[in-house]
Amino acid sequence: MDAMMMDSMKTAMPGMEMDMAAMQACMDACAACEQACTVCSTQLMSCSPACMNCADMCNTMMRTMMRMQGMTPAAMMAMLDACIAMCQVCMDECMEHADNSEVCKMCAAACQACMDACAMVRESMIAAR
Amino acid sequence: MDAMMMDSMKTAMPGMEMDMAAMQACMDACAACEQACTVCSTQLMSCSPACMNCADMCNTMMRTMMRMQGMTPAAMMAMLDACIAMCQVCMDECMEHADNSEVCKMCAAACQACMDACAMVRESMIAAR
Amino acid sequence: MDAMMMDSMKTAMPGMEMDMAAMQACMDACAACEQACTVCSTQLMSCSPACMNCADMCNTMMRTMMRMQGMTPAAMMAMLDACIAMCQVCMDECMEHADNSEVCKMCAAACQACMDACAMVRESMIAAR
């Protein structure tokens, strides 16, 4: 995510105080998680449906952060909670066979990183209240 | 959504009691809302970003309902809350110029229907506890 | 897809002659195919990756038909060809175990219907030249 593009997004959020560095890190973590989940889902292991759901939710979360016009703090919180919940489900499913699959281990790590990044945005919103 | 396909999905949710008729209605409402929002977003009115976010979230909600393996009640609740929140944002944005745009009026109605359908699934989960 | 919404889309395509009934049928077939593929992919059979690709492509095809502003006949033809190709791949994969899975059989039928609907739009564009 380019600095100029980030500036353009900042103007889209009048009245919502957010830590733009945390937002940028979160969008990157969502993109990385979508990719890891997409690859992981092709293994046809029991985690596949959870991986696909997580990939779609991370993409939707990332896009929403790029399109904040009209977003309210309550809607943003609900999205972050849902993204964290879906990463948790995917991570739990992948950890069940992480010993047998390096890809699952990597996917679980990407889910954890995405959850952490979403939590950071969440905290920055609460701190800014 | 075909009856046989619904049967196939039911087996994917051991241990989670849900009203399958409410689920089916909700998937249909999500699909209809995604379509209305996609068309509405092309009008280049101020609601467009909210419409695009809502379209993506409704698609992710619908797909998650078709891929319930691994889902927990908590994750499902978080997803329903996020979908309801995004429909609310989109509806509020569209209602600001619903007098000038029949498409916005239709999009707002699709958002309301999707919120109602998500709330029904939510209630069926609480009732089944 | 509502008649009024179809009217709104028609105005988005100045200079591109298309059979709007064929377009409407194609959007419906894409939506149905996305749903069948999404359910089919949860079976963790060898067709799953092809089903997921087909689901994503059908969704992108449907949305593009709802957002024709700026589209050229050449781009539309390329999209239809790609959608047909991805449905073909998915159908071929599903047919390999259609005897063992009713869901695969249904998914293959949805792919065939989507291919046919895309071909109809393609033909209507060629006829209108």
Place this chain on the structure above:
Amino acid sequence: MDAMMMDSMKTAMPGMEMDMAAMQACMDACAACEQACTVCSTQLMSCSPACMNCADMCNTMMRTMMRMQGMTPAAMMAMLDACIAMCQVCMDECMEHADNSEVCKMCAAACQACMDACAMVRESMIAAR
């Protein structure tokens, strides 16, 4: 895209000779283009629908490259052609007002880079025949 993840994808493409470095560069270019288009579409300029279509197609192209199981050379070519076509449409729309919008200029550059990356994969497939 992590080296180990790339290895895992390579095994998914028996019988299809592709330049994995070109594939990796193309997936990165698709992801960057999806993000640029998503931001650009929020400007509510005439390019918005083309940007949204391009974002969806680039995401579908990227995911397909991560899920090559079952893909045929013909289907891969059709997807690359469609992705190139959609980037071209988006770039043309954005260039019409690139003088007035830095975001459009950046989006057009991301489209050009994605087209080039897709063309490189295309050429590597033809060379490997």
